[in-house]
Amino acid sequence: MAYIRELDPAxxxxxYFGSELRRKREAAGLTxxxxxxxxxxxxxxxxxxxxTLKVPTREFAERVDAALMTDGFFxxxxxxxxxxxxxxWFQPYAEMEAKAAYISTYQAQVVYGLLQTEKYARAVLGAPEPRNLDELVAARLERQRLLQKERPPLVWVVLDEAVLYRPMGSRxxxxxxxxxLLRFRDQRLVKIQVxxxxxxxxxxxxxxxxLLRFNDHPDIVYTEDFIQGHMTAxxxxxxxxxxxxxxxxAAALSVRDSAELIAHVMEERYGDQPTAEERDVA
Structure with missing residues (x-):
């Protein structure tokens, strides 16, 4: 007889997810x-x-809801x-970030987490070589869902120009x-300056x-050092x-000029490069 690991839902x-998945699956009479x-x-x-040997993805949860007819529970x-x-140490900040009405951030090294693509996030989070990289990437993408809320926050980002040139992953x-980043240039609630x-x-x-601003909570400033984050009101x-x-x-380029610089760097530094034969012909 196979050993069944007992979980403490609390x-x-x-x-809790694993125990409920097992309970509802068995209730449906499915192996x-x-x-x-x-x-x-x-x-x-x-x-x-x-x-709990594998962390579920959002896609997995949505499919399970449809299969077990659990009305969006998972x-x-x-x-x-x-x-x-x-x-x-980051979870308290993520909880406050999700409640903020206005998010302002200055980033000197990398693109702000809420605006990262999956592959860029994987390169950033993978730099320290964590064992749970897939889970960390999934968690970062989950954070970005706050931009899709019915009433999303206003997000204002100032990126150091070095962020555009620092290669993370491949070209x-x-x-x-x-x-x-350029897809946000016409969005009313996301502004990017370089x-x-x-x-x-x-x-x-x-x-x-x-910096986080709320409708019903004092403003918060958040910083990080090599070990952990620091949040204070x-x-x-x-x-x-x-x-x-x-x-x-005030020192940054305008939103429009910033978009033009981003587009220039994208093409000049990361655009298609001529092959050796093409360079010889030229």
Missing amino acids: ASPLD QKELGAIVFCTGSLIGQVET SRLVGLVLRSQLPS EVMRDQLAH LPYSAGEHPGLPGAFN NPDGVSNGWLYYDQLQ
Whole structure:
């Protein structure tokens, strides 16, 4: 007789998802193999999710809801599951970010997480070589769903020009990422400015930081160091954060000029390169 691992549903969102998947599958009279065939995966994968050996994706949750007719139960739960895969020190920020009405961020090294493509995110998150890279990427993409809410936040991003030139992954990855940024240029609720090299010294030199504004909560400033993140609503810290951010916006290119620079870098640095034969002919 096969050993069935018992789960404590209260242990974590992932344990709760696995235990409920098993309970509802058995209630429907389906084996793992039979459910897998319905949702286009193996019975082994169903078993891995049921025993928390595999983190479910949103697509998996949606297919299970359709197969078991659970009225969106797993689709609603999977958001909590994926958020739980974020580093423990980052989870409080992610929760506040999801509630913010206005997000302002200065990024000196990489594109802001909410605007990253999947392949770019994989390159960024994979730099430290974590064991759970797939789960971290899925969690980052899940964070981006807040831009699709019925009432999404206003997001204002200032990117250092170095972000456009720093290769993350392949040239194709960078080209797709910059093209993705350009898709936001006509959106009312996402604004992107580039801080050019010519700006010289500026208040963002100490590093990236985020500012969150809420309808019913004090503003928050968030920073990170090598070990963890730091979030505070201290009035002095928040006031300085907004002062610095105003200066960065003033020194940055306009939204229109920023889009033109992004498009230029995308073509000039990451566009199609001539082959050796083409260069010889030229």
